[in-house]
Amino acid sequence: MRRIHPPNFAAASTMQVFRLQLLLTAASVSLAGIDGVTVSTVAADAGSAESATTEVMEPYAELLEHTDVVIDMVPIPGGTFIMGSVDDEVDRNDDEGPTHKVSIAPFWMGRFEVTWEQYEVWNEKLDITRRQIFGTNSTPRDSIADAVTRPTPPYTDMSFGMGKQKHPAICMTQHAARKYCEWLTAKTGHYYRLPTEAEWEYACRAGTDTTWSFGNDPSRLGEYAWYEDNSDYNYHIVGQKKPNPWGLYDMHGNVAEWVLDQYHADAYAKRADAACSNPLEIPSTLYPRVVRGGNFEQSPSMLRSAVRVASSEEWKEQDPQIPQSIWYHTDAQGVGFRVVRPMNEPSAEERKNHWDKTAPVQLDPED
């Protein structure tokens, strides 16, 4: 018995339909990577990625083919920001500093956290099932997307009775979130991935340098976020609270979000004061990795723009199987993710050797 869509979500849905039509029109005339925008030929060097190219980026809705599900994407202009928190920020942790200047290349980011209805197209193979049931022919892209590994069926309800549909998907490992992006890339022909930790904080701050993107007053947090005081210990349908200045919803709270990076407590300390552009801590161990943004069970301080949370093997504690699944963090009921799409799509080699690079390889014992 979940709530009916609140007004602001309903508005977003209407816009989705409109954008979807635009997208379909654009797709029919553009076989190249990016529909409806001018693709910059400038390399993805953040220093040079400025508004001249990003002015033409538009919000769009990415349709998951063979379903009626779309992912709403918001353009994030390239630019420079100060990453981390200042020494006197209340409840600050040492790993949030020192602050340092980071430049970020333009990208699109999911307006909302990935929802169950978007996630289960992949993890429960609803696209394939729908093709079978309705006798739809598969496209050449489908055969690539179908070949991307999908999770083995779990033994429990991964929504933990908190609701599905437009509620955020949770409990996936970072590996699962990465695989979802790989599948989404194959499925759509557009390169999607998790945000880097720097991209995430840049988008969360949205031009602000305060504790939260709305300022420093925790008494206003309830206008923007689901957290321990207002969530009733449930996650909530995405997009019901106010967005941040760049139109992103639930960056603070609801569910924390995976980013690409390995967690290093001293990551910022190691970044020189010199120009730092598009940093990424490429993972070389399974734990710890980074989630950002805080979740519905946490206190205001854990929802701050600068807070960094490290993943842990304990997030699989209640999985009674050994080896434990590579797909599920059954105890991370406050962890989800959102996707980004870089405006300047990296080459296949750049993806492999940099953006999608991760170790150790995750092999499913069930395969």
Place this chain on the structure above:
Amino acid sequence: MPTSDSSRRTFLKSTGTLAAAAATLQTTASGAFAAEDNEIRVALVGCGGRGTGAASQALSVPDQGPIKLVAMADVFQHRMDTSRGGLARRFEADGRMDAPPERQFIGFEAYKQAMDTLRPGDVVILTTPPAFRWVQYTYAIEKGLNVFMEKPLTVDGPTSRRMLELNKSAMEKNLKVGVGLMCRHCDARRELFDRIQNGEIGDVNMLRAYRMAGPTGSAAVPPMPADTKPLHYQIKHFHGFLWLSGGAVSDFLIHNIDEGCWMKNDWPVEAIATGGRHYRGDTIDQNFDSYSLEYTYADGTKLFVDGRTMPGCNNDFATYAHGSKGLAVVSTAGHLPAKSRIYKGHREDADNLTWAFPQPEKNPYQLEWNHLIAAIRSDTPYNEVERGTMASITASMGRMAAHTGQKITMDQIMNGDHEFAPGIDQLTLESDSPLMPDENGKYPIPYPGIIKNREYA
């Protein structure tokens, strides 16, 4: 739910900014073990994910003297290898894992070889598919071993009768036998049971349970690749075949059925049920993808159980008991934490909450082992087989009602003559399966109302 989730909250807060060490809770058992006289040796028979998890919990029992894994058995080498790898990572360094190649056994006789390495009073873990349970329990009793066995214990009437009969000799030998219905060992549910028996929700007059998730385990079985043996393929996908596991009802719904019966403190006398196969695609298993079971107790009280493995649907995984004075939430979402609680009236309104088990809860998969080993150490009578068999046959009763479209009584199922896998104690790796596919690779499925006296023909 004011008391809910405090464990996770605390946990997420406390790990908020720390690069938490990758230590698991399973490494808390104390000490390294010399070959002392009081060492309990363990053999693992059935090296799948659950069996390996059970072995890990056995080796993690805290403060009760030395326990060591000394032998392993499976029919598949790759299962053995994966299991060994998972256990070695946690337990090899301190010697708790001591199952070298000469004590690793492969094949349908491997269970005997593994048990032969033990002394009377040691423990064997039986975590193969349930079909083999009575065969291996027979040998364990013969060898005087204490036993941990996973649920379900049986899948049909004949093997249920056999199990109960067998268990008499285990009782005579005072063997300690634990059954993997771990919810029975959960502190929260135990306190709730006491409160219900004390009348806190009044007379229990209706119970309901749900395990409605997406595709689960190996319940949906894709077509068999060429050059695969049906017996091997079926064991790999054992949730798909009734002779091996009892299928989705027996293997998945049994926990919720059992905890419902526990709270009612009785076993039902009959069942009716519906169910069907809707999204089957090209799958070859024998399961329905939805089940709705209605159990009736001797006093007329009902237990309703809904199971579903369809993709894309709303999910629910919980058990409730309604009484004349209020509502008890037995379990909330999955097996743990249970978050057991009681409300005045029948709505889950926070204002009407009268009791909730404090969080965090201990992991019942570990507690069931702590309890078993404590009974062995103190030589206290401990045998869960009758209860486990009753839970198993109760699940089978509901399943048979759905599969045949008939009302099935406890007497009927318990005295039934359809043994799904006769002669299973004679299987070898080269054998045909007790259930062979037709020329199209398909298996017999239930036809409610058409095949009425057995679940498939």
